[in-house]
Amino acid sequence: MATNTANGAQRESQIRAEALKNEANKLFAEKHYEAAIKQYTEAIEADPTVTAFYTNRALAYIRTESFGLALSDADKAIELNPSFAKAYYRRATANMSMLKFKEAQRDLKTVVKLNPRDPDATQKLDECSKIVRRIEFEKAIANDEVTKSPFDALGDIDAIVVELSYDGPHINDSGIDRDFVVKLMDHFKKEKKLHRKYAYKILKETTDLLRSYKSLVSVSVPENGRLTVCGDTHGQYYDLCHIFELNGLPSPTNAYLFNGDFVDRGSFSIEVIFTLLAWKLVHPDQFHLTRGNHETIDMNKMYGFEGECRAKFNVAAFNAFTELFNAIPIANVINDKIFVVHGGLPSQDNVTLDMIRQIDRFKQPAGNDLMTDLLWADPQPFMGRGRSKRGTGFQFGPDITEDFLKRNGLDLVIRSHEVKEAGYEVAHGGKCVTIFSAPNYCDAVGNLGAYIVITPDLKLKYEQFSAVPHPNIGPMKYSPLRGF
Template identity: 50%
Template sequence: MTSMDDPADSSHEKAEEFKLLANEAFKAHKFSQAIELYSQAIELNPQSAVYWANRALAHTKLEEYGSAIQDATKAIEVDPRYSKGYYRRGAAYLAMGKFKDALKDFQQLKKICPNDPDATKKLKECEKAVLKLRFEEAIGVHESERQSVADSIDFHTIEVEPQYTGARIEGEVVSLEFVKKMMDDFKNQKCLHKRYACQIVLQAREMLRAMPSLVDITVSNGHQFTVCGDVHGQFYDLLNIFELNGLPSEENPYLFNGDFVDRGSFSLEVILTLFAFKCMSPSAIYLSRGNHESKSMNKIYGFEGEVKSKLSEIFVELFAEVFCCLPLAHVLNEKVFVVHGGLFSVDGVKLSDIRAIDRFCEPPEEGLMCELLWSDPQPHPGRGPSKRGVGLSFGEDVTKRFLQENNLDLVVRSHEVKDEGYEIEHGGRLITVFSAPNYCDQMGNKGAFIRFKAPDMKPDIVSFSAVPHPDVKPMAYASNFLRMFS
């Protein structure tokens, strides 16, 4: 029998074809498609470490770090000398902020490729990150003993130099005139004075701190209410949302559903604009916490670096404190449940359980608060592990039960890039909305927002495309080692 007739050979050839198609899809930034094609290659030939490692990279591009780690681990099992397996897994651990796990992989990589300058460089960066982390842990104060930065700052004492020509807050009140001038300055890449930045953040903190963990919103008959998803530091796209749908006001209220910052390099402009509208008119804008409103994410994905660069170190702490005051979820007219991530690993969670969460902390690694911020829907029923490595995946049955038990009609969530800016799933009971078009300047997706009009509160979804922005790349302020991988 010739080798041509060997079924193993022909399936390996077919697998190679799938791999080449997958590589093409990957190059075109069609990462979900690439994953499907790599999966077909793996089915035909699970003994190729390359296929597993390539699929791991595609998962990384979709921020599915949990799946990336699983695939890279599989590549290493298939071929313990395959350097890219350690490389991909180390990169995914870094992206999750698991520096110590990443360090082990880069040490292994260095053993396999002792003369590779790239491996050496990445190991050094990783060692630096772990040392810094150990140092911070050593000098760190326990949450309960830490003094509040916000309580120690009086913005009145910050001098405004006579040559400052930017937006100014007269007295204590943030006016619409001020917000418009500030947005215009931001549009022209001018900074807001530290005094006013401080005033906005402190006033926003007071308002957010007084709110419950689950906020009930009433939309009166004939009025509309707009829900936006992740904006991720894409300030020029935020301005475009306001162009398309009007500025936030009591007559035109908005809810921004988390992930205001990180990745996009105009995160400070975004968060100061949203906070300023909150100060101007508390019922014009509602803000929900996302998984990126946290210290560990901000350290890696750019917000911390951006705040240090545009304001100062003390503001990093100040924002971290205010992010801990953000509510976790909202209910519109007792019908629509809006949350950044998704639902829970246990049945029977009531709205009263969410109201009872003590949210004034960094997001924990498990439990209700973690799941609200991190979970994702899945197409099949039941529950499964999260592709992200945090939270979980939940099916249509979970959504249906949660809505029935709480007498609700719809779940609206964000947290995931969608080609059209939104996706309707779970038999129409769940909508994902994402408001950062052409995410990270490379995904080619549209953004969307949802308008609800009382009394029927049916979702009216508007998609929009990205607008140009100044030539500052996404992740420009991200941590060194993460930039090395992007």
């Protein structure tokens, strides 16, 4: 009798789990990934023995860039069923996204072994193997010699001839002005290129300007005006233009702060970054930039910006961009009260704004330093610090936010770095705000974009917007990870 009761309860749990999974699949198809994750989690709690529940949740984690959690789910699925090819494929995808290519290669070999007639698996293995060989080649030819500035490789910029056939905007003798940028934006909308002479000139002048700043910049909301904080734009040029259409072009009274991750993933990163740099030159005191984790070499090589730069210009331009990205400040403080950073807060206690101000940022993040923390960290609802859901960096709780703000006389943290379905999220008792400005991220997520309008009295207004149409060029066009 007891056995029958137990079997009945187990069957009820299995039926409930299957229903939860079906609801989660529906939410996933509608691109409500966070809600789908919750339903998959309930399904797993009801019946933790079903391999597919873990691989389904792993894919939802991948969509939200929680690659570390996806990896854990794939591991559990493999533990339950070592012959389940999809679990190895999910683990390979998570490892690829975390730039762990040899680990991904091993799993893809297993997928091919389990499904030798699957042409997609064979293709993915070949693509991954090419990346592994490329990385090994680049390591082999690398050296520690001191090299000249990447700008030396661009040659004498002033001597470059602009052909008569070029029909784009020109920089006159007085330099870059508002009229030039407006024409440049329209030129880019028509899918036309900026002449390399002007591209190099913008790169050089902006790098020189950014080098003059500390790693933490004091920003002021214009009197009788406003400051708009935007999050990740990720190469979504037409959505960037839409922000300016909705909120107005930059001006002395309509200031902007773009909080990192300008490039990669979207296939119009060149157009995004040159538009932002040009506005920075026109309004240096009212247009601000923060470095994101995608303004780094490793990410650019894998998520598309290097390939796009080579396709639209050349490798010399990419190397110059690397130097420019190294010069972008790491954080900003608005009116001495609002801390703005791309990722999050430090992994150590007792960090002050002056310590951040003195960071030597003119390099790539080391992976275990204060700069890496600020570029990569994410908030969590739990107290203390925890393991990152991304597989890189760490997470910080509301107590960490409260302590950092109190120690530095601040009221609020604004950060970006994470896609949010509503375009923004207010956490940690209203003390930590995430803002994300790439709607329908990667043409796949279905999220809204958002930005924050801040007035001189430091009141915040959240503005949401939807994605707009763009030319028929999908995300990751220039990335070796395309298709994963």
